[in-house]
Amino acid sequence: MQKFKIEPKFRLESLIKYYAQWIREGKLKVNSDWNKDLKIKFTVQDPCQLVRKSLGDPIAEDLRFAVKAVVGEENFVEMYPNRSNNFCCGGGGGFLQATGYQDARRKYGKIKFDQIMKTGAPYCITPCHNCHSQIHDLSDYYEGGYHSVHLWTLICLSLGVLGENERVYLGPELAELGL
């Protein structure tokens, strides 16, 4: 909007901030008890657009606060580097839709794939549509075996309200949990 000199009469916000705020205020009564014994590890992708390019490290902290509240602090694994210094997944800037450049996109993504594999986590939380698709594709292509999941799926899982049809991106160990 700045680029086109538009001065909007409203604020621009990310839902990630509100996930954290609503959890802090007790409006979203999430907890990580479901993962106490399962001990399933989760890592998180800091989307470039959300973190480095717009709201910076504070939103990365909100993201971690929400993720830890939902999966349990002890089950959260950082990938390195992270936050504003994180590597792009390779799905952004139109690369996912850039017909004819698929091989290059996967080569680009190899860094991200290795970063995720090093965490040893079977789940990567991807709070961005491009990241979600690209990280999912990288797992398939390089046979990483990890899952790429939206944050909303895990929030609802921890609230005990995740429906049967809302589990496409979860592995078999979570397919029926809390149903």
Added chain:
Amino acid sequence: MADAAIKLGTEPKTTFFDKVKGLLPEEGHLNLCLTCGACSSGCPATGLEDMDPRKFLRMAALGLDEEVTKSPWVWMCTQCRRCVYACPMSIDIPQMVFQARKTWPKDKKPQGIMGSCEQALRTEGNSAMGASSEDFKFVVEDVLEEVREADPRFKDMQVPINKKGAEFVLNQNSREPVTEPDEMVPLWKILHLAGADWTYSTAGWAAENYCMFGAEEEGWEQIVRHKVKAVEDLEAKAWLNTE
């Protein structure tokens, strides 16, 4: 006696580099490169098409316009800005890449991006997947009805569309309503349980903007203005992005 100075064969010209400098705030700091290579060592696109961010900038500085602007590498940079973050002089290489994308004729740009841009311009919701606002509304209402029937805890859940004066207008990536509508449900449940005052808008509901990626500035601006107007027409306090 030293050899005579080398004479370059070409007349001075206005290069791509000069043009981009003229377009960017503080000239994008393009003249401040220390050639340290911090940009390239931290860029996942380094090596693709035998190119990297430093090389791209240096070649442009040397006036190698054709080689720079025509490199398919401009579509392999994801505009992630990690190079700018790493650069001690904050040189805006992604903006150079964007300007290089602009020099490509429409029919040579990646067709996936261009197709999505055209679909967005064609639809009231600016949907890159070409979904009409009627279809969007129908899918939302249909899925909502199913959830209300299936789960008594959500029998009163609302998914407002075009509600005036709500705190948030929420955008929605086309992918969900078009290919996996059930993925919208967890989002609605969260908003419902948090007691959020929100609405979708049938105008400009789609979150994506491929005209931006395609460096189609007119289309990009048209989409942004359309979405801004939609949020203002609904008198919302905030435009809420799902991500």
